[in-house]
Amino acid sequence: MTYPQLKIDLNKLKHNTKVILDICKSKGISVAGVTKGFCAIPEIVEAMVEAGIETIADSRIENLKKIQHIPVKKLLLRLPMPSQAEDVVNFADISLNSEVETIDALSHAAQKFDKQHKVILMVDLGDLREGILPHEVTDVVEEILNMSNIELAGIGVNLNCYGGVIPTGHNLSELVSIAHKIEKEYSISIPIISGGNSGSIHLIQANTMPKEINHLRIGEAILRGFETSFGKHIPNTFTDVFTFTAEVIEIREKSSVPIGTLGLDSFGNKPVFVDKGQIWRAIIACGKQDIKVDGLLKKDPNISILGGSSDHTILDVTKTSADIRVGDIIEFELDYGAILMACTSEYVNKTIFK
Numbered sequence: 001m002t003y004p005q006l007k008i009d010l011n012k013l014k015h016n017t018k019v020i021l022d023i024c025k026s027k028g029i030s031v032a033g034v035t036k037g038f039c040a041i042p043e044i045v046e047a048m049v050e051a052g053i054e055t056i057a058d059s060r061i062e063n064l065k066k067i068q069h070i071p072v073k074k075l076l077l078r079l080p081m082p083s084q085a086e087d088v089v090n091f092a093d094i095s096l097n098s099e100v101e102t103i104d105a106l107s108h109a110a111q112k113f114d115k116q117h118k119v120i121l122m123v124d125l126g127d128l129r130e131g132i133l134p135h136e137v138t139d140v141v142e143e144i145l146n147m148s149n150i151e152l153a154g155i156g157v158n159l160n161c162y163g164g165v166i167p168t169g170h171n172l173s174e175l176v177s178i179a180h181k182i183e184k185e186y187s188i189s190i191p192i193i194s195g196g197n198s199g200s201i202h203l204i205q206a207n208t209m210p211k212e213i214n215h216l217r218i219g220e221a222i223l224r225g226f227e228t229s230f231g232k233h234i235p236n237t238f239t240d241v242f243t244f245t246a247e248v249i250e251i252r253e254k255s256s257v258p259i260g261t262l263g264l265d266s267f268g269n270k271p272v273f274v275d276k277g278q279i280w281r282a283i284i285a286c287g288k289q290d291i292k293v294d295g296l297l298k299k300d301p302n303i304s305i306l307g308g309s310s311d312h313t314i315l316d317v318t319k320t321s322a323d324i325r326v327g328d329i330i331e332f333e334l335d336y337g338a339i340l341m342a343c344t345s346e347y348v349n350k351t352i353f354k
């Protein structure tokens with residue numbers, strides 16, 4: 001075995017995928033399975049597809065390229081860069097958009113390859129990341145409908161992200177009424193009304209999801225079993241599809257407070273310390289180049305994470321009853337950002353269990 005190691009349990013992932021699909025299907029909602037959290041590692045994507053996902057969504061076209069051989073619809077989540085228009089129409093069936101100029105570039109690229117490209121127009125309902133404002137919708141739709149190689153497949157919203165705005169029956173109803181308004185004004189149908197991400201699941205659970213919302217883009221709930229508006233665990237899902245292990249390279253009893261005049265730490269921040277007297281400190285061989293250190297979720301509640309630098313993470317193991325020695329392997333669950341970092345780092349060995 002080589003460490004640090006990220007273990008991925010595909011059976012648990014498939015189980016979570018099925019649970020989320022069942023929750024959404026019960027309300028007539030289709031799910032785009034979001035793979036950016038694990039860099040769209042093809043074997044993991046395949047497991048999601050085997051569990052019933054019909055559309056895979058990722059923020060990066062590079063990730064969608066990696067999984068071209070997997071027969072599943074592909075959706076690009078991040079607004080396309082105009083410079084990538086050709087890749088977008090070639091490697092994604094559908095993309096989320098908010099800029100007429102970009103959609104026009106997609107139309108020209110699609111024309112060049114004799115394709116039709118589908119777009120979901122994003123509307124900003126207050127989270128202040130991507131999306132046109134509600135009052136701009138009519139004008140933008142009119143321009144899209146005039147483009148030869150673009151099909152307006154739907155409208156969508158993203159919440160919970162930049163501003164942390166929580167999806168509610170109220171703001172999602174606003175999305176629905178925008179869709180209805182477009183349908184009436186242009187006598188067209190808007191097949192997809194995409195009501196957000198893992199943060200929208202609580203509305204299904206509370207039975208307050210507007211019935212016209214028929215699409216969600218879901219990553220974290222599948223990968224970790226959490227809805228993300230309130231951080232609640234979703235019943236009957238696994239939280240440990242992804243686990244992380246690292247090896248102890250030093251264990252010593254030392255002071256809890258550094259000795260000497262304090263300047264900046266290795267990342268240019270001024271550290272703050274709590275004096276707990278002498279403590280047992282274990283160093284594990286992983287750091288910020290491998291993992292989001294504060295996203296390591298320890299299994300033993302008596303171990304605490306003191307911090308880390310690029311290549312080292314320091315644990316306070318004073319209170320644990322485990323007899324920790326050099327060479328021991330410590331295991332963690334991970335938050336979403338930590339999964340993402342571990343998958344991105346080439347120093348983390350990935351082991352997939354079927």
Ligand SMILES: *Cc1c(COP(=O)(O)O)cnc(C)c1O
Binds near residue numbers: 034036197198218
């Ligand atoms: C990342 C992302 C999602 C998925 O978010 P989760 O919280 O992982 O479900 C959905 N939509 C967009 C636009 C995204 O960027």
